[in-house]
Amino acid sequence: MTQQDKARIARQFIEAIPFSKALQMQLDEMGDGIAVISMPYDDRLVGDPKTGVIHGGAVSALMDTCGGAAVMSHAEAPVGSATIDLRIDYMRPATPGQRITARAECYHMTRSVAFVRAQAFDADETRPVAAATGTFTVEQAKDAEVRP
Amino acid sequence: MSRPRPEPVHLVKQRRDAALAALVGGVPYIAMMGISFDRRGDELTAVLNYDDKLIGNPLLPALHGGATASFLETAAIVELSFQLLWDEIENGRLDADSLTPETLPRLPKTIDFTVDYLRSGLPRDAYARARVNRSGRRYASVHVEAWQDNRDRLFAQATGHFLMPARPG
Secondary structure, eight states, X not given: OOHHHHHHHHHHHHHTXXXXXXXXXXEEEEETTEEEEEEOOOGGGXXXXXXXXXXXXXXXXXXXXXXXXXXXXXXXXXXXXXXXXXXXXXXXXXXXXXXXXXXXXXXXXOSSEEEEEEEEEOSOTTSOSEEEEEEEEOBOOGGGSOXX | OOOOOOOOHHHHHHHHHHHXXXXXXXXXXXXXXXXXXXXXXXXXXXXXXXXXXXXXXXXXXXEOHHHHHHHHHHHHHXXXXXXXXXXXXXXXXXXXXXXXXXXXXXXXXXXXXXXXXXXXXXXXXXXXXXEEEEEOSSEEEEEEEEESSOTTSEEEEEXXXXXXXXXXX
């Protein structure tokens, strides 16, 4: 399987997750513990009707998906992963009408835990909209398990 | 000593339900997620009505962590906002009957939110209750617990900090 095949399968896998699909997430980049996922502005995601700013929960969902993708793309290649905890800092409201892009990095991995940090941006790439740190479980393939 | 006759119960309920409806009804994301609220007095229970689009792992299947996070954050912010509104409504400074999403006072803004995933969310309804642990002039701290079948077996909990809206005076 070539690198391109892997990337295509990963993209299809992530874009087929029902909730990610509902938020129209798109995998832009993935590999070596780094993932970039974006989603378009949509009126259904608005959290503050007076300003048209997207709900924090939608940004959380983007960060969570992107964090999980970063873990799955790590060189140690876990077969599965679930979020243990995720903290998001909201630094400023995302500008209404603009696409939101998250970039996550899995910066450390043990046999059982993956550590991730992420940032989200709108069209202004110099000022993040939000930042996140999270830990994820690392599911190893069955035959890799240490026997008692 | 005479005290004023208590208000008819249906008026009290109507006023509180109108305030809650104005608060929740104006937010597109709450409708998109399929979140509704049950009210008993001032106690709110958020309900995440199950839908296939909330799934994050189709193999298990399990709710998406982002759907869970969205649900908890919504429960926290509505609880905090409803508490702020409650005081204004009960002391008569706000007229609940004329409240609409457009005339609602400004709402608190999330500063940070930390979600703790305790077990995977099953493909069925979920419930959440939030507790405002501290509500100051500028900042508030809110804790939320979410469960599905069994109230004692939480599947997620979260803590968030919120910036309070500027108040006149």
